[in-house]
Amino acid sequence: MSQYIAEQVSHRPPVTAIYFENRKNHIVFDGQVWTQSRFSAPQTAKSILVGGARILLTNLEEEYYVTFPTYYCHNLIMGTMRMEVGDHADIVCAKTGYSAHIDFHQKPMWGGADKLNALTGVIRHGDSEVATVEGHWDSVIHITPTRGAKTVLIDVTTTPVMPKYVLPEALQGPWESRRLWHKAATLLNCRPVVDWDAVNREKEILEEDQRKLECHRHEEPSPWHTKLFHPTPFKNPITHTVEPLHRFMFLNEKPYEGEEPDLNLLWLSQTLPDLRSPAAAAPATAPATAPPAGGAGTK
Secondary structure (H helix, E strand, O other), X not given: OOEEXXXXXXXXXXXXXXXXXXXXXXXXXXXXXXXXXXXXXXXXXXXXXXXXXXEEEOOOOEEEEXXXXXXXXXXXXXXXXXXXXXXXXXXXXXXXXXXXXXXXXXXXXXXXHHHOOEEEEEEEEOOEEEEEXXXXXXXXXXXXXXXOOOEEEEEHHHXXXXXXXXXXXXXXXXXXXXXXOHHHHHHHOOOOOOOHHXXXXXXXXXXXXXXXXXXXXXXXXXXXXXXXXXXXXXXXXXXXXXXXEEEEOOOOOOOOOOOOOOEOHHHXXXXXXXXXXXXXXXXXXXXXXXXXXXXXXXX
């Protein structure tokens, strides 16, 4: 079973902390991201994802640090709007000495359909190049060792997409995104005819309610209280600087043990108090130890 949870852990800048686990398959993932939006041309907007994530392979006791590429939206005014991934991402494993630099290519203005969703990259061990990768991130990616033949590294077209389980909005907490944005999202889904004035009104109501929170008061703002994540000093293996990384409160980096109970993220989300406002606070008694296992909706 795979589980995912995220939490906004800072308002200025707007940082989101992420946690994912599939411990039976020896994968634990945590990280944080801060999106910077910019216009790079009259018809293009881009979202720069600042931050990174740790991927832990618990059975190998290996930790990989990964940065994020940039997401582009082209043809905002004229033409067919399209989304693309661009720039680059880096992957580093301090324990093994392996690293990878991946470039994401974008379709040029004229022709170049083969560049859509294309990527190329180099894998190194220390300073030595050991392999190259190329392909398309939405289909097939090949790997070519320095002294070897090209083979398929991954083919996502044959990878099954597992169903996702999300708690119904009525049972979600007051600060969960789907519940907060329900009215605006419902109006946006009335395509092809959208009442944009109504969308803007709902957005303004939500933003004004947020401004009333104590942590948003300009004269004497209170600290932003996190719920499931806490800042921890982390040495970035790419920049070699120590920086705060928000880590999941119940992070378990140990190898998976047979019949280990699943962590109940749903129970955590509904039980731990949210101190951003009295209306969002859960029961006063917060768990001092790990939550009970299992529970519907934890996938």
